[in-house]
Amino acid sequence: MSGIDAALDVTRGERDRLRSVGPDDVEPASALTFARNVFVPLTTACRYTCTYCTYFDPPGEASLLSREDVRDVLETGADAGCTEALFTFGDTPDARYTAIHDQLDEWGYDSIHDYLHAMCELALEVGLLPHSNPGDLTREQMGDLAGVNASMGVMLETTADVDAHSGSRKKTPEQRLATIRAAGEAGIPFTTGILVGIGEDWDDRAESLLAIRALHEEHSHVQEVIVQPVAENERWSGPTPTVETLRRAVAMARYALPDEISVQVPPNLAPVREVIDCGVDDLGGVSPITDDHINPDYAWPGLRELESIADDAGVPLNERLPTHTRYVNDGWLAPRIERAIDREDEASERYRTVLGWS
Incomplete structure (x- = not known):
């Protein structure tokens, strides 16, 4: 039994049982949901150099959006009817990124996380609910951001030690698991997921899902699990998972997870129509105005395409907020987020309409 197994009570028997699961062992979902978001790539700096990732830029080339740039993106999103501001960046930029740290210091911020906090406040001011994906966080950092985020997320990716994560600044599953646990301790509705095709095997996929x-x-905080195939790009030329592999992985996720956790497959990265019957009930955040900056070669589908996917599956398509509705109804939101939904203004009315409250 690995250290991860022991810490999370994952047994070989559980992994073996989950490995045997296939599409015939799960039922299709009765509805599909999605969120309308605007993507805000706060910085392209990242301490890691994962071999499948095109998002990060090396020191000297990484960008950092100014407050004015962020406001422009947020206002465009609010005007387009979005409800979610998806903030993302690579994991905490290390000391190599002197230009990024110098710029933050010039603007009066001690760290990228302080800047993120301020930009989340700006999103609430503009009329969008923040959902931040800032990589690995300490419990203190998570708690600080909890007050200005409707929900947060980080991909577990895998519990395996894979070559794609190797290097002098190695991403480890222990760090990712600690971040997911910290979110639970802070009471934040949380999205996570696995990557399929970065060198993990079926045992690893089962272990990852059981760890989630x-x-x-422990904390009842995981609102959604993404099953995401690695996509070919300028840094990754490994094989893309087959449809059969993805169908099995999605079915395993649906089988392993409690019913209240949604299973998402990104519609711009996966053949959704061919896996929808394996328990997929969410299509994630989709932006009508910004690119998927993590996967820039793969455009978001439009709303009509999402409606077509749902129609072909014979299920309704419902818009949601970044926070899944049960967490809104069960009192998980921070006071600042609750006030944003309850105000008497155009943005709040938009949130309540999505929730079905008006």
């Missing part, structure tokens, strides 16, 4: 389930059982 174990953390959710």
Whole structure:
């Protein structure tokens, strides 16, 4: 039993049982949901150099959006009817990124996380609910951001030690699991997920899903699990997972996780129509105005395409907020987020309409 297994009570028997699951062992979902978001790539600096990732830029080339740039993106999103501001950046930029740190210091911020906090406040001011994906966080950092985020997320990716994560600044599953646990301890509705095709095997996929389930059982905070195939890009030429592989992985996720956790497959990265019957019930955040900056070669589908996917599956398509509705109804939101929904203004009315409250 690995250290991860022991810490999360994942047994070989559980992994073996989950490995045997296939599409015939799960039922199709009765509805599909999606969120309308605007993508804000706060910085392209990242301490890691994962071999499948095109998002990060090396020191000297990484960008940092100014407050004015962020406001422009947010206002465009609000005007387009979005409800979510998706903030993302690579994991905490290390000391190599002197230009990024110098710029933050010039603007009066001690760290990228302080800047993120301020930009989340700006999003609420403009009329969008923040959902931040800032990589690995300490419990203190998570708690600080909890007050200005409707929900947050980080991809577990895998519990395996894969070559794609190798290098002098190695991403480890222990760090990712600690971040997911910290989110639970801070009471933040949280999205996570696995990557399929970065060198992991079926044992690893099963272990990863069971680890997520174990953390959710501790804190009840995981709102959604993404099953994302690695996509070919300028840095990654490894094989893309087959449809059969993806169908099996999605079915395993649906089987392993409690019913209240949604299973998402990104519609710009996966053949959604061919896996929808394996338990997919969410299509994630989709932007009508910004690119998927993590996967820039793969455009978001339009709303009509999402409606077509749902129609072909014979299920309704419902818009949601970044926070899944049950967490809104069950009192998980920070006071600042609750006030944003309850105000008497255009943005708040938009939130309540999505929730079905008006």
